Amino acid sequence: MKLYFVLILIMIFPIVLSAHDGDDRDDKDDHKREKIIISSQVIHSINSNYQKDIKPIFKKKCFDCHTSKPNYPWYVNVPGLGYIMREHNREGVEHLDLTNDFPFKGKEGDIVEILDEIVEEAVEEDEMPPWYFKITHWDACLTDQEKEVITKWIESSKAKIRR
Numbered sequence: 001m002k003l004y005f006v007l008i009l010i011m012i013f014p015i016v017l018s019a020h021d022g023d024d025r026d027d028k029d030d031h032k033r034e035k036i037i038i039s040s041q042v043i044h045s046i047n048s049n050y051q052k053d054i055k056p057i058f059k060k061k062c063f064d065c066h067t068s069k070p071n072y073p074w075y076v077n078v079p080g081l082g083y084i085m086r087e088h089n090r091e092g093v094e095h096l097d098l099t100n101d102f103p104f105k106g107k108e109g110d111i112v113e114i115l116d117e118i119v120e121e122a123v124e125e126d127e128m129p130p131w132y133f134k135i136t137h138w139d140a141c142l143t144d145q146e147k148e149v150i151t152k153w154i155e156s157s158k159a160k161i162r163r
């Protein structure tokens, strides 16, 4: 029972954090903004589908730049390359942080906006992974099938959040 409580706390923590992230400047308008409150059951359900279907894709194609503990290849030790990779990682994590699974942290405000941003950048516009990553990782493009899996997961997650 105690463990369950701790787990719920751990799951809620990132949401509380992201609610306080960023927009400090319009603290006064805080009460006007709608806050998304997601129950821990919903988070758990979305996260378990994430871990099963989506995380393996993201791990291969996004984690190098979007987690704070990337698994760099050996050539991170090549002078210059390491610097570039760490810079991409620093910027990538700042925009979208996948380190602690769902709910992700991001620059774009609430979790629904972050999910929309993923569909837009990675599925619709093919902007992610960036071109410079794709030319050095020939298999980094998202396949049509992966795009479909990601889109479906995001659609069903948003439906669960809105319910």
Ligand code: HEC
Pocket: 058, 061, 062, 063, 064, 065, 066, 088, 089, 091, 092, 095, 096, 106, 107, 108, 117, 118, 119, 121, 122, 128, 129, 130, 132, 133, 142
């Ligand atoms: C080589 C590094 C790199 C890889 C790999 C990468 N990204 Fe990014 N990503 C970035 C950087 C840098 C930014 C911030 C600048 C920009 O938007 O171009 C970013 C921004 C984003 C954003 C916009 C976040 C926002 O709200 O500003 C999304 C969404 C995103 N990435 C998703 C993904 C997904 C999904 C993958 C894997 C399929 C991926 N990225 C792979 C470097 C990367």
